[in-house]
Amino acid sequence: EMVLTQSPGTLSLSPGERATLSCRASHSVISNYLAWYQQKPGQAPRLLIYGASNRATGIPDRFSGSGSGTDFTLTISRLEPEDFGVYYCQQYGISSPRTFGGGTKVEI
Amino acid sequence: EVTLVESGGGLVQPGGSLRLSCAASGFTFSSFWMHWVRQAPGKGLVWVSRIKSDGDSTIYADSVKGRFTSSRDNAKNSLYLQLNSLRVEDTAVYYCARDGGGGPLGAFDIWGQGTLVTVSS
Numbered sequence: 001e002m003v004l005t006q007s008p009g010t011l012s013l014s015p016g017e018r019a020t021l022s023c024r025a026s027h028s029v030i031s032n033y034l035a036w037y038q039q040k041p042g043q044a045p046r047l048l049i050y051g052a053s054n055r056a057t058g059i060p061d062r063f064s065g066s067g068s069g070t071d072f073t074l075t076i077s078r079l080e081p082e083d084f085g086v087y088y089c090q091q092y093g094i095s096s097p098r099t100f101g102g103g104t105k106v107e108i
Numbered sequence: 109e110v111t112l113v114e115s116g117g118g119l120v121q122p123g124g125s126l127r128l129s130c131a132a133s134g135f136t137f138s139s140f141w142m143h144w145v146r147q148a149p150g151k152g153l154v155w156v157s158r159i160k161s162d163g164d165s166t167i168y169a170d171s172v173k174g175r176f177t178s179s180r181d182n183a184k185n186s187l188y189l190q191l192n193s194l195r196v197e198d199t200a201v202y203y204c205a206r207d208g209g210g211g212p213l214g215a216f217d218i219w220g221q222g223t224l225v226t227v228s229s
Contacts, residue, residue, distance in 0.1 A: 033213060033215075035215035035216070037153075037216075039153075043221075044203055044219040044220060044221055044222055045145075045153065045203075045216070045219055046219070047208070047215055047216060047217050050208070050214075050215035050217075051215075056215075056217060057217075086152075088152065088153055090153075090215070090216070092209070092213050092214060092215055093213065095158065095167065095212050095213060096158065096167045096168075096169075097155050097169050097170075098143065098155040098158070099155070100152060100153040100154065100155065101152075102152050103152045103153075
């Protein structure tokens with residue numbers, strides 16, 4: 001079973017700073033089918049990035065994804081106050097199970 | 109507007125059953141594979157199950173296999189999750205999510221707001 005390990009667990013930054021979130025897979029992610037989601041307290045997750053580097057509809061360009069194989073990164077170039085929350089990576093190259101990482105909490 | 113709205117959550121005793129529903133609107137429901145994802149209080153996201161667009165195929169996480177059943181009624185634009193033999197550790201917010209890939213492999217591009225299931229005596 002694919003295991004996704006996210007680091008750091010918590011990131012404490014100020015508005016305007018750059019955030020770099022890591023997601024490491026236990027096996028190579030097929031076709032770079034790696035997604036990133038943002039979840040704010042009391043809300044459902046929201047898709048940010050799919051295919052490792054493609055922004056979902058309506059996602060600001062300060063969010064970018066990169067990586068391939070087993071190492072992936074989500075970068076928020078200039079943090080805005082509304083970017084606080086928990087970020088999850090997920091692989092979807094294997095139909096079952098659709099593994100999520102443990103999450104990185106971004107504190108502004 | 110594309111939306112998913114879950115319902116059916118509540119308090120149930122261990123060993124009990126519950127049926128969750130997810131109503132879809134704003135898109136051609138019958139064309140999309142669908143998923144259930146759950147989140148225990150204060151914990152991360154855990155994938156639960158996936159159902160094919162025509163309802164012909166389902167797969168489940170090992171933790172719920174044999175106890176949960178996913179189904180759908182494309183005529184009613186609705187997805188269901190039957191939860192049987194519930195355990196305390198099934199307590200979670202349950203989300204339905206659309207597979208945006210148009211097939212069996214895609215990111216979850218649309219999520220419902222979630223419905224809370226609490227299993228407690």
